[in-house]
Amino acid sequence: MKLSTKFIIIAHVFTGLLASCTQSNINTKKVSIKQNMNTDNSNLDTITLAAGCFWCSEAIFQRLKGVDSVYSGYTGGSVINPSYKEVCTGTTGHAEAVQVCYDKTVISLYELLQVFFKTHDPTTLNQQGGDHGPQYRSGLFYHNESQKKIAEEVIREMNEQKVFDSPIVTEVTPFTVFYIAEDNHQNFYNENPEYGYCRVVINPKIDKLEKYFKDKLK
Numbered sequence: 001m002k003l004s005t006k007f008i009i010i011a012h013v014f015t016g017l018l019a020s021c022t023q024s025n026i027n028t029k030k031v032s033i034k035q036n037m038n039t040d041n042s043n044l045d046t047i048t049l050a051a052g053c054f055w056c057s058e059a060i061f062q063r064l065k066g067v068d069s070v071y072s073g074y075t076g077g078s079v080i081n082p083s084y085k086e087v088c089t090g091t092t093g094h095a096e097a098v099q100v101c102y103d104k105t106v107i108s109l110y111e112l113l114q115v116f117f118k119t120h121d122p123t124t125l126n127q128q129g130g131d132h133g134p135q136y137r138s139g140l141f142y143h144n145e146s147q148k149k150i151a152e153e154v155i156r157e158m159n160e161q162k163v164f165d166s167p168i169v170t171e172v173t174p175f176t177v178f179y180i181a182e183d184n185h186q187n188f189y190n191e192n193p194e195y196g197y198c199r200v201v202i203n204p205k206i207d208k209l210e211k212y213f214k215d216k217l218k
Contacts, residue, residue, distance in 0.1 A: 021053030021096070021131050021197060043105050044068055047112065047147060048075055048175050050095035050139035051120035052128025056202050057098040059189035060119050060209055065218050066106030071099050072188070073180040075141055076171075081179050090133035095171075097139065099178050107216065109147060113154045115213055116140075119205050123166040129201060139171040141178075148172065 051057045054072035061070045074087050077094030087094045102112060120128055122138040142148040155168050180186075188195075189202050210217065 021055060021136070041103075043103050044101055045104050045109070046099060046101050046143055047109060048097055048099045048141040048143070048178055049116055050075070050097040050137060050141070050171075051116060051122075052096070052131050052136045052138070053197075053201070054096040054098050054181065054185065055188040055197065056120070056128075056205055058187070059202050060115065060205060061098060061100050061112075062187075062190070063206070063209060063217050064102075064107060064112070064115065064213075065216055066103045068101045068103060070101075071178075071180050072185045073097060073099060073178050074135075075099075075175070075178045076139060076173065084182055084185065087135050088133075090135050092135075094135060094179075095137050095139045096135050096181075097141065097178065099180075109150050110154065111216065113140075113151060115209070115216070117154065117158060117163075117168070117170070118212065119209055121164075122168045122170040123164045125169050137171060138169065139173065141173055141175040143175045148174075 049057060049061075058070050058072050061067050073096075074082055074092075074094040075097045077087070077092040079086060079092040079094065082092045082094055086092050087096065100112065102109075120138065124138070126132065126134045126137045128136050128138075140151050142151055151172050155170065155172070158164065159167055189198050192198055
């Protein structure tokens, strides 16, 4: 291999390692607001989850059997209909999140939360890997008391079993409103698999999903 070629490869790897969710220069056209994406189908339910960069969460949940739809967006803040740029400042109070609509007869909330907790680090406050700030906090925004009870049960079990080296710090709070993110943030991983952040950060999460939750994949 020529020396110049080796330097090019090293440069690409280094760029990927430095990549963070906030470094995207893609076009960010704001679209609509979605508060709760339940449908008239009584088998469908909705949960809103934050696990750092929403590109990661979206890619994870899209691959699960029973998941009907996944949208990336913002929740838990005070600014009405914020933009990606505003949320990235860390001053709006929002977390990058996904709203997951799922078929309860195929996958339970308990099972979804097992995947949620085990495919991100719920023990770090306002941080996931190289992504820092309150917009990257771990959060579970429940839509009813039943969801709250299940969330608290899962957290209690994992803490008691010492699944993680440190206690879970995931925010468990009532859902209020979900603002769908700009159109180019939707289905991001599937449409940009060679993007540095996807290769370096999301691919290992997908590998972990396929290793530990193979029976739950579509």
